[in-house]
Amino acid sequence: MRSDAVANREALLAAARVELNLDPDASLEAIAARAGLSRRSVYGHFATRDELLRELITLGATRVAASVATVDHDDPLVRLALIASRLWHEVEDIRVMAVFAVRGPLKGHTAEALAPLRLRVVDSIAEGVAAGSVRRDIPVARLARLVEDAALSALAEASSDAMPGSAAHRLVILLVLSTAGLSAEQAAALIDTHPELDS
């Protein structure tokens, strides 16, 4: 592959990231334009629109999963909070795109790349239940989905209502912990006693 072709491929992915973050239904025309290319040449890099989207999602989801994989802490609740924190940082400037990937028509594909992350969440919750720090009134698998949903709600809220990044970051963690069963005070205490949750 020629060097400019490589660069253009990158440019297309970057453009798609931006454009789909503005409007998940953005056309190839719009994406190509942002990349400084013609719609026609998109097909020189990706066979179909779908292929472009899948690649984009795979890259993003893998990156997120990889980042979250390095999280570690003995306390499952703190681990959960740390995961939420990492998630925020990884997704901060592609919030809409992230929500689209997880909730949109390609969610099945996203799920594959996100599987390890979700496994980690389920494990942490199960551990928390065993330790008595996470609610027992909702089955673990379901609670894991609801916790993820809470995080997405926070992302969406941060997208619509412009708020300072630090507030959004804290909000994601708070909602995750609240959904896990903590009271607002307990959640705040947990965050405040763990400075690594500020970064």
Place this chain on the structure above:
Amino acid sequence: MRSDAVANREALLAAARVELNLDPDASLEAIAARAGLSRRSVYGHFATRDELLRELITLGATRVAASVATVDHDDPLVRLALIASRLWHEVEDIRVMAVFAVRGPLKGHTAEALAPLRLRVVDSIAEGVAAGSVRRDIPVARLARLVEDAALSALAEASSDAMPGSAAHRLVILLVLSTAGLSAEQAAALIDTHPELDS
């Protein structure tokens, strides 16, 4: 208007309710077919697809708002829980459609009919904050949106993962209370000490 025309209009709205609940992007063709009419005759009742959707949403949202308007209780938290409960009952069998109305492209229109309901939620939360029973770490307006989002998450969860209606009903209330800042135990206690939340 002729009597059969009135009936067909109703049939179209009912069909749209069902069809859009299966797929929010359902075509007029599909809706008309379910109503036992031809696509062409839809235009005898509604000028555009948009008009049909708006009418549908107005009817539904108004009904929900009216039902919620009759909720009353001194304790703002219990009131919030009762609102969640009513919401569930009103929306139970059009969950997908409800989520579409609130999150989809017509959310602006939905907002009008839903305004009184949202006002009530904001008020209850504000009252709860004043009474010290609702979290103070998130601004009231934002918290109101997040509480609503939590309810929607519960609806979505109940839609995807088939669960008994009673469990879904309880889940909606639990998530609303958790988001409001209660611990899982506090939320459960509140529900269990208020039998009217079971109906």
Place this chain on the structure above:
DNA sequence: AGTATATTGCACACAACTGTGCAAGTTACA
């Protein structure tokens, strides 16, 4: 039974896309 009212099928215009074929142009790079 007669008439206003509804419904239907069909054709058509239109829009906004995706994806392809091909000839002509441009550019990396050996």
Place this chain on the structure above:
DNA sequence: TGTAACTTGCACAGTTGTGTGCAATATACT
């Protein structure tokens, strides 16, 4: 500098929808 690799514009086919005009038909209601 030559050539393979890449990009472009344009035309075209195909898809899937919405919305309209119109003539033919069916139906409610008086």
